[in-house]
Amino acid sequence: MTETTVYSGSGLVHIKNPHLDSMEEDILYHLDLGTKTHNLPAMFGDIKFVCVGGSPNRMRAFAQFMHKELGLAGDGEDLADICAGTDRYAMYRAGPVLSISHSMGIPSISIMLHELIKLLHHAKCRDVTIIRIGTSGGLGIEPGTVVITDTAVDSSFKPRFEQVVLEDVVVRSTELDKDLAKELLACSKEIPEFLTLIGHTMCTYDFYEGQGRLDGALCSFSSEKKLEYLKRAYNAGVRNIEMESTAFAALCGLCGLKAAVVCVALLDRLEGDQIRAPHEVLWEYQQRPQRLIAAFIRKQLGLRPPAGNTLFFTN
């Protein structure tokens, strides 16, 4: 059974669950929000951009950065965590931009996306663009390079996401929005300080054995076998490796959200496994996708960069 991406015409989020309408209340448990306890249309109805990433601190920093980039009142330093009642995820907003953490791995981002997509549905949001801004291991590219994903592939380099539904395996498309990827690449031309490119992103269920690392608690393969695998990935078009993109592409695609994945490479996996760069270098790398997305959102909103904009910000 194969499901393919379908975009809805209304601009509304496309919920595919006939049971949802008959529920008197919907508790978004892991976000600590709900349809009876919160006025979701009032809280979120005007959201146009959702940015998601693994680390809660990074997603708070991104919301603060966007607050400044959009020229909103106040310094944005005291943004409240909308999901403060739970420590599963953190959520912040800056104008029409929602910034949410999803922790690491497909199961964790899936829980967040199911509840986020229901939130956007309940809030009657329209024409939402969703972008994952993350970190990744690069493949044959310089550390610090930003990769815009054209296709998310699995550990066999196939553009598919296998979802277990009850006991059956359903294969889903991992297509992302090609126009959005091109628009993002165009935006990157205005930021010459770092390289941005488009490539395939490989998504795995494991950071160590699943990505061919030699430095886990378990490793049963040789350095040669590892390199042979990674070079095959490179030859298949893979330019970076992370742990969420296939599920993200599949779920967002099925629900009619325009979606993109933009990750910075923290290292080149053809050169090593350990992430050895100093904290301050890694921190600056992590800002690169944020700067690109800020430029894109400003452009979409017809805004110019704020006066006195500091291109680099600190933790």
Next chain:
Amino acid sequence: MTETTVYSGSGLVHIKNPHLDSMEEDILYHLDLGTKTHNLPAMFGDIKFVCVGGSPNRMRAFAQFMHKELGLAGDGEDLADICAGTDRYAMYRAGPVLSISHSMGIPSISIMLHELIKLLHHAKCRDVTIIRIGTSGGLGIEPGTVVITDTAVDSSFKPRFEQVVLEDVVVRSTELDKDLAKELLACSKEIPEFLTLIGHTMCTYDFYEGQGRLDGALCSFSSEKKLEYLKRAYNAGVRNIEMESTAFAALCGLCGLKAAVVCVALLDRLEGDQIRAPHEVLWEYQQRPQRLIAAFIRKQLGLRPPAGNTLFFTN
């Protein structure tokens, strides 16, 4: 290819990676610890119990609780997060007990376990017992019941964990320590305020479609199909469902750690999908595995309950 659990005789953690010895430095990136930056034997060499759970707040509360239960000096309120330099995981210690969060899902717990197991290896820890204390959905049991896992099974009710290594699938045993499970059940007899039982635990990659929930953003099956699946799981011996136990059992087993999984059921999935109990009820439920493990650790250390011990503590 099938790998089975092997216990080492020395009491040391059993690292199965020939590459590790030749590394000059080991950076445990997601724990923000390393062999050159930290004296791991001095920091962790005396650790005998490691408790892991999804939520960082809960694992801090558990460390504070253990601090009191072990009669350690001070009130334990200001325990420092040993992994404060990263927000991927949180880690606290109380005497010989380490308490670590792993967030949600197999990929996330796998990253933490690889780095934790290397930490225990570098620190030359001996005879470590590791216990996952978590939350879960119950199956045909009262909410609030504590389930000690005898066997972790996958979504087809099979006691196996499939790990992708490079591109191949390796099948691993999900056996847990049977004697440890029995000892934990014996301890539970001393806590009559709640029910504890032994059963199979089903581990899935997804909270919504993968566990047969009708309340996700996507749902393509009927209520009847859902119940048919969950009843088959019940008939196969499954008493609760969570998202980490098979990987936990497989990794700990291969590395020679005595391991147990003890989860409280927050609801009965035969009765519904949404977690509707009030926060204070859920909070008390989450303390139940902690109380059981505290009783077990005290018994192992030959300690009696502290004077004036409050059985219920608040967030």
